Amino acid sequence: MNISDKDLIDAATAARENAYCRYSGYAVGAAIIDDNGRLHTGCNIENAAYPLGNCAEAAAIAAMVLEGGNRIVRIAVVGGSGGIGPCTPCGGCRQRIHEFANDDTVIITMDDSKDWQQYSIEELLPASFHLP
Numbered sequence: 001m002n003i004s005d006k007d008l009i010d011a012a013t014a015a016r017e018n019a020y021c022r023y024s025g026y027a028v029g030a031a032i033i034d035d036n037g038r039l040h041t042g043c044n045i046e047n048a049a050y051p052l053g054n055c056a057e058a059a060a061i062a063a064m065v066l067e068g069g070n071r072i073v074r075i076a077v078v079g080g081s082g083g084i085g086p087c088t089p090c091g092g093c094r095q096r097i098h099e100f101a102n103d104d105t106v107i108i109t110m111d112d113s114k115d116w117q118q119y120s121i122e123e124l125l126p127a128s129f130h131l132p
Contacts, residue, residue, distance in 0.1 A: 003033050005074070009110055012076040015041040015056065022046060028079035028087060030056035034069030044079075057093035061100060072100045080112035087111045094125040 003011075008031050016029030021044055028044040042059025057077060064072070075097060079087030086109050089097060097107065101121040110116040121128070 003037070003039055005076070005108060008033060008039075008074055008076040009078060009108060009116060011039055011041050012056075012078040012110075015043045015060075016078050017043075019043040019056070020045045023048070023050070026079060028056040028077065030060040030078075031076045032060045032064050032069070032072050033074045034064050034067075035071035035073060036069060037073075038064075038067060038069060040064040040067060040069065055090060055093050057089050058096055061096055064100070070100070071102060072097060072105050074106040074108065076108040076110070076116075078110045080110075086115075086117055088117075088119070088124065094121070095129065097121060098125050098128050098130065 011031035012029040016027045019027035021027045023046045030042050032040045040060050040063040042056045042063055044056045046053040077087055077089055088109050098121050105121050107119045107124060108116055
């Protein structure tokens, strides 16, 4: 099954519809294609105790690992709220993505403008922390 970038963005957009973001109003969806060509999605889930929330990227990565995926080939992150710019992953999610990425991993981001950008993990997280 060949999943296009448009299909990946559409899956992340659909996941975004299920976000639980009653505190911030900032809904985010993520979709991953893993090294087996499978699609995994996630959405953000907020909590009244703010640090206990869960990012969409973390949810999609957890779904990938649960299903036996080892590497992120492509990930799309879709989010936004009004005039806020591109929905790039937060620092913690950049590190999470890095854990399952390689130099060829493509990270696509899109906000409410419907314009999307494409990055490598090196562009989003230069000089990253990693263990040998």
